[in-house]
Every structure is written in structure tokens, then in C-alpha cells.
Amino acid sequence: MRELIRTRSVPVPSADRPRRLRRTAALRSLVKETRLAPGQLVMPLFVISGRNRSEPIESLPGHARISVDRAVARARELAQLGVGGVLLFGIPDRKDDDGTGAYDAAGPVPSALRALKEADLPVVLAADVCMCEYTSHGHCGVIANGQVDNDATLPLLAEAAVVYADAGADIVGPSGMMDGQVAALRAALDAAGHTETGIMAYASKAASAFYGPFREAAGSTPAFGDRRGYQMDYSNAREAIREMELDMREGADILMVKPALTSLDLLARARQRFDVPLAAYHVSGEVAMLEAAAEHGWLDRKSAGLEMLTAIVRAGAGIVITYLAADAARWLREDPAR
Numbered sequence: 001m002r003e004l005i006r007t008r009s010v011p012v013p014s015a016d017r018p019r020r021l022r023r024t025a026a027l028r029s030l031v032k033e034t035r036l037a038p039g040q041l042v043m044p045l046f047v048i049s050g051r052n053r054s055e056p057i058e059s060l061p062g063h064a065r066i067s068v069d070r071a072v073a074r075a076r077e078l079a080q081l082g083v084g085g086v087l088l089f090g091i092p093d094r095k096d097d098d099g100t101g102a103y104d105a106a107g108p109v110p111s112a113l114r115a116l117k118e119a120d121l122p123v124v125l126a127a128d129v130c131m132c133e134y135t136s137h138g139h140c141g142v143i144a145n146g147q148v149d150n151d152a153t154l155p156l157l158a159e160a161a162v163v164y165a166d167a168g169a170d171i172v173g174p175s176g177m178m179d180g181q182v183a184a185l186r187a188a189l190d191a192a193g194h195t196e197t198g199i200m201a202y203a204s205k206a207a208s209a210f211y212g213p214f215r216e217a218a219g220s221t222p223a224f225g226d227r228r229g230y231q232m233d234y235s236n237a238r239e240a241i242r243e244m245e246l247d248m249r250e251g252a253d254i255l256m257v258k259p260a261l262t263s264l265d266l267l268a269r270a271r272q273r274f275d276v277p278l279a280a281y282h283v284s285g286e287v288a289m290l291e292a293a294a295e296h297g298w299l300d301r302k303s304a305g306l307e308m309l310t311a312i313v314r315a316g317a318g319i320v321i322t323y324l325a326a327d328a329a330r331w332l333r334e335d336p337a338r
């Protein structure tokens, strides 16, 4: 064996031994700075029409497009696990150019909200507000002259938000990145008497490659072009803060940043700057990467999953929307010292 290089031994100052507090599991638990709790996790659910239907989503193992009755059963399980909320997305039977299904009171999301409200579970009912699941072209607004028309889309989003609030949503989440959408929703909700319905603004939402599996699930891949004309450039941090500032001014109750793991700096900056709850959306592609690697045995699903979620919370998110919500809640129960 090669002889070790003899170093002049420099004594480590007694005060500089952080390893002291890493020695045992009990010590590590005592000094842990970031703890996850099931109550801060929100599970996205994809709702379709019909009864007893479940169509698995290939790129999101364990997730499916489910009918209202199944969504209620799933929410019941999530409530038992202590998960804090569900975020509903609807996939209509028919899509059209103007996305009219978004504000159809008989559509999957309002139907699910009514059934969930009736079930009276201790979970927050949130509904995503966007046109892309409902438009035949897959864009997040109505098209005029080959472009997504911002101002023509606002009244449709507002109408959808009111329909979801009527059906029992506690929170609506506008995700289309239309300018002025939070103000439009707040005004419409208040005018309809829904002064208590909260708005979780997808304030800083990047045009990201990590939404792929979601678009497979929702059939919402744009038929032409992409979303870079309305979603943010992920290169821009100052602009992200400005987006949050605007949403605050427009009346957002919760600010959301998305995707999560590629925006940890934004979460940290937002946490310093704004005194409202901050949410992060751990999006479909982020979870799909984990699932694919775990499937190959390249990553340990549980430890890598908890590490991801902890980093998101450490960066500043108090609420994490994640497809791992159910499993993470289980993992945290098994090992509450985390």
C-alpha cells in the first residue's frame, strides 16, 4: 500500500466541530432545520366524466385520469393520510376553440367540487383555472390573429373561477399566465359574492420542458407554436419577482412558483420579500424523472423524493403541490423524525 502523505497536523479548534451534532439520529433530529408535514402537501387530481373510470397516465406511474366518484374516494384516502389539499384539473369530453368546457357547470371539475364538498373532508379544495385543458388547440387562452389574446381570455377565466367557487372551491389557481388574471378573478369572485374564495396565483410560471407528462395527461400539448409568448422565460429572476409583485397588487392570497426544483432561488427571494404563503409546484416532469430513475434502480425513490421535497421547503415554500403527496405522507408517518 502507498504510504500516506504526512501532513503537518493542524489542530481543529474545539468550536469548529459541526460533526458533534450529527453523531446520533436523536441529535440530528433535534437540530433539524426543515421538517416536512403531510399537511403542507397538495395532490393534483385529473378528473374526467362518467363513473368508476380510471385511465392510467403512463408517464406518471400511480396516477390516472379519474371520474368524480373515484376522485372522492382518492381524496378520502389523502385526507386519512393527512395530506393538506387537492388541486383539481378537468379533462372535458369535448374540446373546442374557445375552451367553453372550462366554465361548464356540469363539467368534471365543478361536478367533483360539489361531490367533494358534500363529502366534507378535512382537505382544502383547490381548482386550477386555465383554458389549455379545454381548448382544441391546447393554448391557455383564446386565439386571435394566430396569437393568444390576453384580454379576450380574462373574462373566460373569471367565469370559470366563479363556476368553481359556486361549486365549492376554497381556492382557485389561475395558471394561464395572462396579464391581469388575478385582478380579473378577484373582481368577478367578489361580484358573485365569493369574497371568501382565495386565489393561489401561479405568479412565476416558466415556459418549461418539465410539463410534458402533465400535457400527456391533459391532452393539452399546443397544436401549434409553444407557450413562450405568455409563460415566463426561465432565464429571468428579476422578471419573476415582478410577476409576483404584480399578483400581490392584484390581490393574490398565495403566491406560487413553478417548476419547483429549477426555481429554488426564486422561492428563497420570494420568501424574503413577500409575507403571504408561498407555494411551489413540483411538476410532472420533475416527478417523472424520479420515477424513471427509480424504475431502473438508479435512485432510491423514497430518499430521493424526500430530499427533493425538503429542498423545496428549505428554499422557502410552505405549500408543495406534488404528485408524491400520498407516498410522501406515508413516508413521513413511518418516520416522523424527519
Ligand code: PBG
Residues within 6 Å of the ligand: 128, 130, 132, 140, 175, 176, 210, 211, 212, 213, 214, 215, 282, 283, 284, 285
Ligand atoms: C395549465 C397547467 C399546466 C401545468 C399546471 N397547470 C401545463 C402547462 O402550462 O402546460 C403543469 C403541471 C405539471 O407539469 O405537473 N396551464
